[in-house]
Amino acid sequence: MISNRQSPLTPLAQESLETLANALPSDGELTYEQAYTTLKDREELEQPTAEDIIERHRRVGTRRYCFSNTDTFIERPHPLGAK
Numbered sequence: 001m002i003s004n005r006q007s008p009l010t011p012l013a014q015e016s017l018e019t020l021a022n023a024l025p026s027d028g029e030l031t032y033e034q035a036y037t038t039l040k041d042r043e044e045l046e047q048p049t050a051e052d053i054i055e056r057h058r059r060v061g062t063r064r065y066c067f068s069n070t071d072t073f074i075e076r077p078h079p080l081g082a083k
Contacts, residue, residue, distance in 0.1 A: 019039060030072060036050050
C-alpha cells in the first residue's frame with residue numbers, strides 16, 4: 001500500500017536532506033562542519049538557515065538519515081541488518 005502522507009519536512013528541509021544524503025562519502029558519514037559547508041556551498045544557504053536545518057535534522061532525523069551520537073550525519077542502519 002502506498003502512503004499519501006506528505007513529508008513532515010518543509011520543501012527546503014527536504015531538499016537539504018537530499019543534498020546531504022547525496023554528499024555522503026563512501027565511509028557514510030559527514031561531520032557537522034562538512035554538512036554545514038555542503039549546504040552553504042551547494043544550496044547557497046546563509047549560515048543561520050543552514051545551521052537551523054542541520055540542527056533540526058540532528059534533533060529529529062528521518063527514517064533513513066540522522067546525526068549519530070558523535071554528531072556525524074549518517075544513513076541509519078536497517079533494523080534487520082539488510083537493505
